[in-house]
Amino acid sequence: MIDKSILKFPNIKKILTLLVGITFLQACAIVGQACFLAGAIVGLWEGQQLNKQLFKILLFAVCFCVRQAITFFRERVLDHYAAEQAGELRQQLLTKIFHVGPEVVQQNGTGNVTTMVLEGIDQVENYLHLILSKIISLMIIPWVILLAILFFDWKAAAFLLAIFPVIIIFMIVLGYAAQAKADRQYKTYQLLSNHFVDSLRGIDTLKFFGLSKRYGKSIFRTSERFRVATLNTLKIAILSTFALDFFTTLSIAVVAVLLGLRLINGQMLLYPALTILILSPEYFLPIRDFSGDYHATLNGKNSLSAIEQILEIKETVTTQQQLPDWNAQSRLQITGLTFRYAEEQPQIKMTLNAEGYQKIGIIGLSGSGKSTLINLLSGFLSPTAGRIRVNGVELTSFSQHDWQQQVIYIPQNPYIFKATLRANIAFYQPEATIEQVREAIKVVGLTQLVSELSNGIDTVIGEGSRTLSGGQAQRIALARAFLDKKRKILLFDEPTAHLDIETEVELKEKMLPLMENHLVFFATHRLHWMKEMDQIIVMDAGKTIEQGTLKELKQQDGSFVHLSSLVGRL
């Protein structure tokens, strides 16, 4: 009944042993509590003095308190254990995510990744807590109680034992029926429940079409349909709880009536009968507790398997190689570099040479494979085949520590952290002095921005604070590159695609000097950059279709000229 993945947690055996021990003790306390209470009541019923019952009442109270104290203790122990495991798991998950990098984030979505790290792990913690306490209770308490009842009266015990599997079978059967019904309705259900947030998101569109006022009626109608659908599902879904409830309370009633009839016939005494009556609800309590938290455990179980999936991602174990720092004499040779995202997508197959501080322009339309190439060069993606030689050192992928620490990667939307402007600029060089940061600001032309900020370079920028324009974000990325003089390889992935033309011109003036003395790969579809490049690669469907200097390409009058005529058709 306990999930295998739970047994993998460290120290689980120790905890389980402890839990079994204290739960057994608790079961004894429950039996004791019932016996002493019944004893006291019977004593009074027989007309004995209250004084004579005080000892039994005291023992009842002691058993009651022991039982609750064990619950208290068990909760504390499990809190501690579950929290410890959750903390461990969270650290593993974070380390994994921040190691494997953007690929995991892209596949799962940023929102899902953060939710997994925060809420997902909380759910696992909860799951661990619940499942351990409830399952152990279910495995011990009813059976100890049943033994006690057997001691008093085997017939009642036999009845209670027989009803147990009936309850379980009914719950399972009804559970499946509800699931089947819910599955059938799932699509409509999903659609209806998303309808509201979908309408809110598109509310401006509705307004533009003059429909927004009338649409309120549709919202209400859909919501009412949702209500009816939910209730229909609910009618079945809560049937399994109903069955559980029905059988347990009815069993108690049946036991009471049976006991009563046998008492009348003089086949039994009040004391055992009353004890059995008090114990019957306790017999069913663990299964009711367990089913009540069933959904919470389900979420936890799903989160746990989702987390395990990420933890099991194999990091492409590329043997880390020593690479010398890139300099004017360095050479990069790439032959037959192959990669494909998925079957239906075009395969990238590239051969490419670069040396020293060359500037290499990569152009092509959307989907031609420019970004994939840049991602391969950055080491975020690992090629499936191909030879890479950096200064004679053979590599299988660019996911190399020594390579990545020489690279600056500037995407279309450089990410601006929610931090001070200074921390953002000095992200790659946290120990940079304030003078160095100021110089970088001047070089990339951010002085104007700094003067507008209330706290100068110590103003917090980024999401939720002052947001920057696309051009300003690019300048910060450039400032990062400027500060880090050690990194000699620049990868640009359409850095200006979304900027207005005047901003682009201003930025270009700042970018060109920075590119000096760097190996540059520049993917773009803005052709005017090609004038600055030493080598141009024209890509289409993942392949190089033309390569050479601007002059050569113009003379060839091939794909490049065709592309520029397409783009320049003003």
Added chain:
Amino acid sequence: MNIFRILKNDSWIKPFLHKYRKSLILALILGFITFFCAGALMFNSGYLISRSASLPENILLVYVPIVLTRAFGISRPVFKYLERLTSHNWVLKMTSELRLKLYQVLEKDAVFFKNDYQTGDILGLLSEDIDHIQNLYLRTVFPTIIAWLLYIFIVIGLGYFSLWFALVMLLLFAVVIFVLPLWSVVINGARQEQQKQMRNQLYTELTDNVLGISDWIFSQRNLQYTEKHVQHEKKLRKVTQEIRNFNHTRNFIAQLIFCMIAVALLLWTSRYFPGNHGGQANWIAAFVLVIFPLIDAFAPLSDSAQETNIYKDSLLRFNQLQNKQQVKVETLQNQAKLDTPYTIEIKHLDFRYTDGDKLIIEDLNLKIAGGEKLAILGRSGSGKSTLANLIRGDRRPTRGTVELNQQETALLGDDISNYIGVIHQTPYLFNTSIRNNLSIGDESASEQRLWDVLERVGLKQLVAALPEQLDTLVDEAGLRFSGGERHRLALARILLKDVPIIILDEPTVSLDPVTEQELIETFIKELHGKTLIWITHHLQGLSLMDRVVFLEDGRLQMSGDPQKLAETSAHYRKLLAIDHGI
């Protein structure tokens, strides 16, 4: 207590309590009966076996308790089942009303809503708030009121037998029902607030850094971040543990009280129902056993009370929304229908967002003739989109006027949608079928017309090849379609609506140049004859326009037809040269 203060000034929840009071009362009564039956079952059973043990000469003497025991045994689960259905039904009814209300409030400010709340997914948040309010009812309000009803019933019931004992129970139960929940809210409230803030902070931090993950990896500082996160997490863990420890202790105390109640019942019944092998003493077991099933009704109250701290924010958010909206100005109704030709005239237009801000638009004069194709060019932040909002009348000028055929557009209200259509940079596609997405343009459009417009925008083949054609669902947020295709669908909607004036608000900037060029050509061809106001920040496609105006810092800088501008304006020539590239 905070939640009470919020509830006092609430205008979101209270009206519906009144409106659906009948089913509300029904749900509460059913909840009460459920626990009543549970208690009565044990009461009866206790009496039954005590009475039986006193060996009545005739079985008929215990006939009534036998029947009652069975009846209560069956009715408890039945009433519980009904209670759950009724309460869910009630809550969902209220949800429908809440959704409608939320929608109507947001609708007034629809165009700017996304801009007003820059961060996070406020819309998603608001719709989650509705779920929170559902839980407030199902998990806090209902159980609490039901427990109160039981409490009153128990105290009055015991009062019938003994006044002073009823008073003892009144006090003992009051500890569980009032003292412990209040204590929890007060003590844990502050901790929960702290916990929430820490959690939010962790959430924003983590999101921020996951978004910037590639920089962490390149800078090879990733270990630094994970360590920092784990440290913050530890602090949060400490607070969470404090809350839990408090809860465990409090639950233990509550159980001690229940133990005291059980013992007190035993002591009282021993005095009140004396007997020897039966008689009055048969009632002892009945009264003592009834307490155990009732623990289920009272024990969770403290946790429920504590949960209100979580719902507080949702309630607050709704009520603030209302306050903010009340500032808006109403528009005039019942405008006379405007006729061709449609001329837009902007005179001495000034605009600033709030008093004291700098002017976004400054003394702008512009006349757009019917059927003219006008491009408004400017860099980001120059006020282009604000100008578009002013033209459509979604914003009111600070000074000056924007008129459509001598009518101020800001006063036209929703009628403006019959004259001006808009296509945005990221057109929103609703998560429904293609057909429904198109019908937004014209709800009565025939099948044939839908296919016609799809053909005009170049999507006919694509849609015809889909498994369910027009009834195919566009995936959530329209991800199934590429950027260019989404714009074509948006264009199809506009074509169905058939308005005389179209504003294109940077519709093509995120596309690659070839896709962009094709799209522009489709736009120009299909919208021929209509007034076209095209807002853009680069030059592609400008040669197809009749007139280009430059907007810089809220002022008009150059204006003229593209050919003439290329001849006369050095600035324009320079931009052209850059854009041509090589």
